[in-house]
Amino acid sequence: MTDHKLRVRRAAVLGSGVMGAQIAAHLTAAGIPVDLYDLPSDDKQRSKIAAGGIQNLLKLKPAPLASKELAEFITPRNFEDDLDQLQQCDFIIEAIVERMDIKKSLYEKIGPHIHADAFFVTNTSGLSITELAGVVPAALKDRFCGVHFFNPPRYMHLVELIPHAGTNAETLDLLEDFLTRNLGKGVVRARDTANFIANRVGVFTMWSTMHHAQRLGLGFDTVDALTGPAIGRPKSATFRLADVVGLDTMANVIKTMDSKLADDPWHGYYQAPSWLSQLIEAGALGQKAGAGVFRKEGREIKVFDPESGGYRSTDYSLPDSIQAILQIRNPAEKLAELAKCETPEAEFLWAIHRDLFHYCAYHLAEIADSAREIDLAMRWGYGWKLGPFEQWQGAGWKAVAELIQADIESGKTGVDAPLPAWVGQIEAAHGADGSYAADQSSYSPRPDLEVYQRQYQPVRLLGEKQDHGTTVLETDGIRLWTMSDDVLIASLKTKMGVIDDSAVEGLNAAVDKAESEFDGLVLWQPAGPFSAGANLKAAAEAIQRGDLDSVRNLVAGFQAVNLRLRYSAVPTVAAVRGLALGGGLELAMHAARRVAHLESYMGLVEAGVGLLPAGGGLATLAMQIQADTAAGDSYPLLEKRYKQVAMGQVSGSAMEAREMGYLRPEDTIVLHEHELLHAAHGEVRAMVAAGYRPAMAGARIKAAGDVGIATLKMLLVNMLEGHFISEHDFEIGSRIATVICGGEIDRGTPVTEEWIHGLEREHFLELCTMPKTQERIAHMLKTGKPLRN
Known part of the structure; x- marks a missing residue:
């Protein structure tokens, strides 16, 4: 086992077909610029084929790129004019057609252009690695092996690592570490047999x-x-x-x-x-x-x-x-x-x-x-x-x-x-x-590479031991536990991490315990999504009973505990993966920091069930808009954030969530979901080491007020007249505009978070009483799909 790391400053992917281009896309998510190679074209644009592969990435679904902007970091190349560029690449992966003769011909051609310390691998799904190694230049043989991604590479966790007899053991350790640590993959070492494992x-x-x-x-x-x-x-x-x-x-x-x-x-x-x-x-x-x-x-x-x-x-x-x-x-x-x-x-x-x-x-x-x-x-x-x-x-x-x-x-x-x-x-x-x-x-025994020591809660096979940590406190709604250190972990026990009274009670207990006995608090789910939002079924039952007081109390209690998380005396970190929707996203937004797995899908989606965010999400967005536009016109950002909420947009990745403001610039994105807990602990310790002090409560927000509301409503009027939205969509959108703008007050009037929280509660409860909202809730509970009535 080696203590070294594979540092990839630039990579090359040979072959711009669907598989090769998608591997290139995933490398960019890890912050690695890529040269994407293919055959030369007779056109003036000699690398037209590779360029087409890059453009195709923007059309494929599910999206191979974690953010469309990452396409700029893939450079089209061709096998005739650009071979010298391979000398700049530390990791080169071949993903051309599955034919032994064509692969061998390419290897002979590119061999002299690969630098002495580069790693050269093939993405073949079943051809003999041993036979392919026969034509690899002698200087590269010990660093040549199979690295078989599964399709689609961004989403499929498995990568098979297949050596030949001459592959250096250190090469395999370095590649396994790189694929796990940097690309977030689950690595399985396979033998060079037909179709591998x-x-x-x-x-x-x-x-x-x-x-x-x-x-x-x-x-x-x-x-x-x-x-x-x-x-x-x-x-x-x-x-x-x-x-x-x-x-x-x-x-x-x-x-x-x-x-x-x-x-x-x-x-x-x-x-x-x-x-x-x-x-x-x-x-x-x-x-x-x-x-x-x-x-x-x-x-x-x-x-x-x-x-x-x-x-x-x-x-x-x-x-x-x-x-x-x-x-x-x-x-x-x-x-x-x-x-x-x-x-x-x-x-x-x-x-x-x-x-x-x-x-x-x-x-x-x-x-x-x-x-x-x-x-x-x-x-x-x-x-x-x-x-x-x-x-x-x-x-x-x-x-x-x-x-x-x-x-x-x-x-x-x-x-x-x-x-x-x-x-x-x-x-x-x-x-x-x-x-x-x-x-x-x-x-x-399990492999003992250093990278696996970072995975506090890795996947275990049936029969293996799992370290579930030490329970500090457990209630119906939450488990508070530690990995035997100074950081408290809070894991909701509700299905899909939904927010209900037991979850709110548990979160309050978590803050109490963290402030009195620990250095920090991490919100993390050991299985399933971070949180799918509020308990819609319980809310629907309360509305049907006419028990709006229980709904009002839940909303007020959730807002209050979110504020406790934001202004806690110890750092709070939300470790997010999978769904963070509605109230689940509001919970994450109120932590002092967020650590998110790349495959995190975040959105304030309440409009889809006829409601609006009422856990402090709109107040948080209003605060962020002010902070991000302190020296300029706030309206373009206000409009952008408003549309996200009114249309119930959900990010396609953690990178998109950052672009939408749901993750902040200081938040961390990790590619391996089993490293979330490690990364969250690291954030807590870094904040403590820096002398953490929470933000001071009571900051004032300059409301967009009546002018902002009127401007946003004009967007709704145009959409309504164009039959893009229904009358009830207009109603919901108008209320969202009213809340995020701070109400019908003069533009620029200073307001507090609590003021906007009051507006959230008021409009949320009024929407609850509307028949069309109740129809939307019932339809969602029955079908799992939104109703546009």
């Missing part, structure tokens, strides 16, 4: 699923109902995932596995079914072609029926017996029931789990250092809640092994591969000593 297991799972679906005559829609969230996998399940990947791509992958894995006992699974060829020949390649296994006709999604050769209506209903089994919480009982149930759906579910466990156990020694790598690869690369060995272990290691062995002996598995002997020699795949390494016949 995640795609090897993932593709096998898909083809095993297709095999058993065809064998048992199950429709594609039924299979997707069975293989999505019902068994801890994403909504894309199996056939919807195939459509997203592309059916032509799936066909190419299966050809590769067919040719490369001729000795695999499951080789018979690697044959494209006739329906796949039929769809490809018809041009129905999946999502990119507008049709694949599924096709949208009007508002209805239809599914391909291999028997008729046409599309039929989908049916995701399942037999009651299967529904009952899927609802069994105990994994051991669930798998046992599936193994003995005789319905086609149950036989199917047992068969795909049995094959998965059998396959992973049989190939563990070949493809991975330990069971840890396989489980993390499937969690991070395919979005599974648990990896295959975790699922097996959770269902009872020995009991499931006996069921699999029985099926092997009776010929039900259809393959002659035995369960490896080690399966019967251990009690679990993961434990206190690490994860089982089949080729070592021992347990392998």
